[in-house]
Amino acid sequence: MLEFLTSSVRCQKTTCLASVCTTVEMEDRPGIGELGHDALGIDEDHGFEKTVRNMVTSTFPAGPKTRAAVVYSSHRCQELRDKPVHSGRVLYLCPGKPIIDVLVSVHVNGFRIAPRDVSDTIGVGGIFSWSPFFLVEKHTGTSSFWAVFKLAALRFEGEEGFYFAVTGPEARSARERWVQTISKLLRQLIASLFPAHTIAVQPLPGVRSTSTRIMAGYLLRCRDNDISELIYSELHAYICGEAHLRHYKDELCQDELDSIRLTDRTVVSTRKGCYCSVFGVDEYLFCARTEEEKDLWLRAVSNIKVKLMFHAPDPTGPDLDIIRESVFQSSSALGPIPSEPPMLPVIPRVPPLAVAGDVHQLEPMEDTF
Numbered sequence: 269m270l271e272f273l274t275s276s277v278r279c280q281k282t283t284c285l286a287s288v289c290t291t292v293e294m295e296d297r298p299g300i301g302e303l304g305h306d307a308l309g310i311d312e313d314h315g316f317e318k319t320v321r322n323m324v325t326s327t328f329p330a331g332p333k334t335r336a337a338v339v340y341s342s343h344r345c346q347e348l349r350d351k352p353v354h355s356g357r358v359l360y361l362c363p364g365k366p367i368i369d370v371l372v373s374v375h376v377n378g379f380r381i382a383p384r385d386v387s388d389t390i391g392v393g394g395i396f397s398w399s400p401f402f403l404v405e406k407h408t409g410t411s412s413f414w415a416v417f418k419l420a421a422l423r424f425e426g427e428e429g430f431y432f433a434v435t436g437p438e439a440r441s442a443r444e445r446w447v448q449t450i451s452k453l454l455r456q457l458i459a460s461l462f463p464a465h466t467i468a469v470q471p472l473p474g475v476r477s478t479s480t481r482i483m484a485g486y487l488l489r490c491r492d493n494d495i496s497e498l499i500y501s502e503l504h505a506y507i508c509g510e511a512h513l514r515h516y517k518d519e520l521c522q523d524e525l526d527s528i529r530l531t532d533r534t535v536v537s538t539r540k541g542c543y544c545s546v547f548g549v550d551e552y553l554f555c556a557r558t559e560e561e562k563d564l565w566l567r568a569v570s571n572i573k574v575k576l577m578f579h580a581p582d583p584t585g586p587d588l589d590i591i592r593e594s595v596f597q598s599s600s601a602l603g604p605i606p607s608e609p610p611m612l613p614v615i616p617r618v619p620p621l622a623v624a625g626d627v628h629q630l631e632p633m634e635d636t637f
Contacts (some may be wrong), residue, residue, distance in 0.1 A: 336517060336617045337518075338497070339495055339496070339614065339615040340400075340488075340496045340497075340612040340614060340615070341612060341613050341614075342399035342400075343397060343493075347395070348373075348377060348379075348380060351375075352374060353375060353449055353453065354373075354446065354449040355372065355374065356446075357370070358372050358432045358446075359432065360430075360431070362431070363431075368383055369383070370382060370383050370392075371384060374446075374449055378395060378396050378398050379419075380396075381393045381396070396421075397612075398453065399612075400457065400461060400545075401421065401423065401488075401546055401553060402419065402420065402422075403420050403541035403544040403546060404420075404451055404542050405417065405418045405420065405540070407431075412439065413437065413439055414433060414434075414435055414439060415433065415434045415440045416432065416433045416443075417431075417434075417443050418432070420539070420541070423490065423492075424490050447542050448542075451542050456608070456611070458488075458545055460607075460610050461488060461610050461611070461612060462607065463486065463498075463607060464605075464607040465485060465486055467483055467484070467561070467564070467599035467602075468481070468483070469592040469596045469599075472520075478521055480588070482504060482568060482588075483502075483503050483592075483595045483599070484500065484503065485501065485557075485561070486501070487500075487565075488555040488556075489552065489553070489554055490554070496612070499516065499517070500515065500516040500518050500519050500521065501514070501515055501554070502515075502521065503572070505582075505591070506572055509576065510529055510530060510531055510576070512527050512530060513527065513549060513569070528552060530549075530572055531573075531576060532573060532576040534550055535548070536548070536570055538562065544562075545557070545558055546562070547565060549569060558605065564602075
């Protein structure tokens with residue numbers, strides 16, 4: 269009788285193990301292959317349950333990770349880091365208010381405006397963080413004792429400008445030092461927010477949506493509340509009187525975020541700053557990694573618009589090859605760009621909501637052995 273029970277238990281264990289093996293093979297998971305005694309790690313000396321537990325925890329591969337677009341914050345209340353890179357006394361030209369004598373200190377992640385005499389101003393001054401959508405401009409003037417420059421923060425809801433004037437016999441050279449220092453900081457900040465990558469022109473194998481790609485690369489998109497979103501943008505050729513600028517989470521081009529329709533009425537814009545890598549497509553603001561890459565994007569989008577304006581025929585396969593080769597030659601001339609750690613804080617991604625579990629209590633299984 270004892271031998272009969274032992275034989276029955278072994279038979280049921282073998283049947284259960286065979287069922288597990290069959291399920292694994294039907295799912296066709298990589299790395300499993302043909303499951304044998306050794307491949308499953310079966311340990312006859314330590315029991316069937318431990319064998320199955322080891323098999324599940326050590327053999328099955330990890331599930332896929334959720335990929336999301338990186339979002340940076342440049343909120344104006346952030347603290348300034350390190351010592352000032354440049355500081356000095358300038359005149360603050362605030363619209364609607366009298367000219368104010370202030371002290372301005374420039375840091376790697378922002379700048380501070382402090383009035384020299386607190387009694388002269390109300391509501392002037394504070395700490396302001398750099399963002400990739402900042403630019404610096406020089407204003408021309410006839411006086412050699414008065415040199416004005418402007419800091420402009422381009423935001424989704426509008427532009428915020430800061431006007432400063434340097435006075436004295438060396439006003440122009442002093443303004444040049446301010447402008448060059450700020451331009452260098454903005455260049456470093458913007459480059460740090462991009463991953464190492466090159467401008468792509470060829471479609472991705474197996475991804476049909478990229479078949480009409482002309483150029484693709486990472487861009488920063490301006491959002492509200494001083495937020496910059498790192499997206500992978502892909503410019504497509506003109507077909508049937510329109511083109512598209514598609515945006516993805518990354519270079520795999522699997523998850524499309526949205527798309528901008530380009531027509532002969534699309535507005536393409538930029539700003540002429542001492543250093544400005546920002547450009548606009550209709551109401552959207554983008555920031556390229558460098559000024560040279562901005563010019564490449566502007567030239568490509570503008571060429572598409574010209575083709576649409578003159579009702580050019582849809583490009584053929586050889587035409588697309590010529591366009592891609594032209595973009596490739598231009599992007600290759602830019603040279604490598606080093607990648608540094610981001611100089612702006614990353615906003616943590618909110619995890620997606622989990623699927624609701626079972627609401628009914630299952631009856632416990634009875635142990636028949």
